[in-house]
Amino acid sequence: MLKKLSVKNFKSWAELSVEFRPITVLFGANSSGKSSIIQFLLLLKQTKDSTNSQAVLEFGDSSTPVELGSYKDSIFRHEDARNLKWHLEWSLDKPLSFTDTTQKRRKAYNFREIGIKVELLSRGRKILTNELTYTTNMASFSLNRREGKPGYQLTSSNEELFRFVRSMGRPWDLPEPTKCFSLPDQAQTYFQNAQFLGLFENAYVNQMDSILHLGPLREDPKRQYPWSGSTPADVGRRGERTVEAILSATEFGLRRNLKYKSPTKSFQEMIAWWLQKLGLIYSFRVDEVGKESGLFRVYVKKGPQSVETLITDVGFGVSQILPMLTLLYYVPAGSTILIEQPEIHLHPHVQAGIADLVIATAINRKLQLIIESHSEHFLNRLLRRIAERETEFGNITQNDIALFFCENEGGQSNLSPLQVNLFGGVENWPKDFFGDQMGDIIAREKAASIWRMRNRNAQSS
Template sequence: MLKELRIQNFKGWKDTGTIRLAPISLFFGANSSGKSSIGQFLIMLKQTVESPDRKAVFYPGGKSSAVQLGSYQEMVFHRDPKNKIAFDYRWSLMESLKFKDLLSDKTFSGNELDFSAEIELSDARKNLLQVAEFQYRLLDNNMQSLSINFSRKSNKNEYTVLAEQYKLVRKKMRVWALKDVVRFYGFPDEVVAYYQNAEFVQSLNFAHEKLFSSIYYLGPLRTKAERLYTWSGIAPESVGFAGENTIAAILAARDRKISLGYRRPAKQFEEIIALKFKEMGLIEEFRVSPISKQRQDYEVKVRTKGSGDWVDLPDVGFGISQVLPVLVQCFYAPAGSIILMEQPEIHLHPSAQSALADVIIEVINSRENGNDRNIQVVIETHSEHFLRRLQRRIAEDAISQKEVSVYFANNSKTPATLEPLQIDVFGNIKNWPENFFGDEMGDIAEHAKAALKKRMQQNT
């Protein structure tokens, strides 16, 4: 689970400041305020980690990628190539990282990692990116166990390794320069060959890759519903960033059972999806059925409230097909997942938007095979109703305010700022931004004035 994030000199952000990330993290703001850029940055890093090119510092994406950010000049703050993109994030490990220094016989361990890096354009090779430096800090219950830094020498395409609380011992052989970096985060194999006791850096590389393999993204533009879906029997990694694998995910998860909280009964995966639809007031029943035993084609049928007829998914409201990938991804993701979503409430009426907040609370409390799923959900949204329901549930003690983190992207001044909203134990927001959801009181006052003026005119 991501605990903290800070991004500097990326797109519209000079500096986001340190962002506290909770099991439920929300980002609000006007259009083009920069709130989407935060998720895009994480997805770009995920694309880079999964890129086959180990020497590509960043992979900004291609035609089939979740995000396509263009060149460095297009993504760096103020499009100034002299700026360095810097970032820092901290995450908790599903399993503690533990290793022994064979030379000193000392054991090092930690349950969190903190990573920071600076990326810049190369002076010698224009338009090529290079890592200025990166650093890992291994933390055990907030106490640093060790720190190791990989930084570029001034005016050279060579790197040095410096460690704190850990003594690296060089092998007795001819000294050579360390020149390579694995993407934006990785120690090259030469570091292990260079030192007698540097094998642990491979564990740091792997922990980083494991973090980004746990991140799943669902964008705001989901695929439209179809009348038939083909499934070959393969379980997809996720529903896809446009929801294109949603039905395949449902079919692949039919044998899974999910509990919506401690001591709550586990239910079949498809039953959970149908139940959430009903509780949100969208449909009464939902099912996915094969066309025939001889074919790999499936149809999705739903029964709406007050109707006895089953109809195809494309024949009901558009909002149902748009929220289906949201529900499926939330319960399909494996334990320890971080789910990034943009506007999950899109095309839903206010009541359903409020109910969706309750679903997300159940997602972070859900269990499978007797264990907590430890799901983190990071949402970019415009929904006042979603937030209001979370505030209510905090006041009702259905969720702790510590489990919710809310930020407002304020672009009313330059550079833009990311302002944390302070929520107390009663669900109140202490520092509500001006016109956060529009000027509601102003609209009410002006409406009353206009109505009074019209009545006076009618009476004369």
């Protein structure tokens, strides 16, 4: 699970620091910088996924989750003389353990939380890694570019605890890393006790693999879907693989429960339960058009007395929420999911219900959800559930949720955490958090007063 992200000089963020919780929600006006936080995490993920081993950072193209252009396009104020820096920290499901075999008494090390700290700089079209450090609570292990000299040095921040020992006959400096997270292979041959660094890199790769993304826009529903037995990793950025995921989950007999130790439901039963709970439809099923045809249709009923129809013939709300609902119950427990504006095209009642879905899956499936939203209804339901504490969707407290408000002043983004108390109250509401509601109310009453006065004057004359 991601714990904390600190970034300097990315897009509109001169400096950013955000602490993540099981549920993290980013609010703010358009172009306030909240999307850039999600984009940065996707930048790291697509760099890990890139087949270009020479790309220190993979800024992307039309086929990747984000397309950021170049270093200059992505750097704060487009000033490529600035260095891009970040520090990402996360917790591990299982402790990372290794032993230093160069010690007379072999010493074992165990870490539950680690991090990666990187500093990049631009030299024309070439991006150089100035620093690549893996951090722990006891020591940090750094690959640093030598100032004014070619090559890199490998060091420990606490040599009393751990010291790198050179291999005999290998006094050379290390080459530059290929990707921003990947130490050169020579580190493990030039030093007798550097093999453990591969464990840190593997932990980073696993964390990136656990990050999944659902964008704000959806692919239009279809009258039928082909499926040949594939098992997608997720539902796609636009939800285009949602039906594939449902069919795969059905094929493998996946079952889910609403709360810990509550009775389980089949995957399609869970989807149908939520769609009914949200007030969108009465029933839901996916069936093959004909035996072994490989073509499937999604059928829904609006009400108990309604005629069953195809998903294409009902409102867009079902198609908007279905990919998110499927994703949250389809992915492995412990995944980190980035979701942008889940409330688009949805009635306020459904927007509020999304909060219950988020709580149920974050608490009971141990998912980490990082959500960008503009929805007041979604926020109010989250705050209500904090006040209630014990709900049918799981027990929630203010410590499980982090809420942030992004704003941009003079082209620079700022992030303010909302202070939520034990009773679900926000103690530091930002000005115009959801627009100037009070200003609208006053203006409306003033306009009504003027028209009433005009009507009275017209009647008296």
